[in-house]
Amino acid sequence: MNQLLLGGIAVTSFAIGTFFLRYWRSSGDSFFLFLMLSFWLEAGNRIHMGITSAWSEDRPVHYLVRLLSYGLILVAVWRKNRGRKP
Numbered sequence: 001m002n003q004l005l006l007g008g009i010a011v012t013s014f015a016i017g018t019f020f021l022r023y024w025r026s027s028g029d030s031f032f033l034f035l036m037l038s039f040w041l042e043a044g045n046r047i048h049m050g051i052t053s054a055w056s057e058d059r060p061v062h063y064l065v066r067l068l069s070y071g072l073i074l075v076a077v078w079r080k081n082r083g084r085k086p
Contacts, residue, residue: 006050013043034076038069045069 017039024032045065 003050006046010043010046013039031076031080034072038072041065041069
């Protein structure tokens with residue numbers, strides 16, 4: 001059951017990343033690029049957890065990948081909202 005849930009999360013994360021890829025290609029805004037990378041990184045992490053026996057999340061590497069993924073989202077929001085110099 002855990003592998004089924006991990007697979008579902010991985011597929012959903014990859015699909016959301018694909019939507020952001022489409023928006024990035026049409027707008028050229030780096031905000032969507034960072035979000036795409038974040039969701040694809042999370043999908044890759046879930047795929048790795050499903051393939052190996054690491055689904056119990058006992059290893060700190062899973063948290064580091066999530067920290068990097070959430071950090072990419074924070075960078076995207078920060079870059080989008082930073083003040084423009086006239």
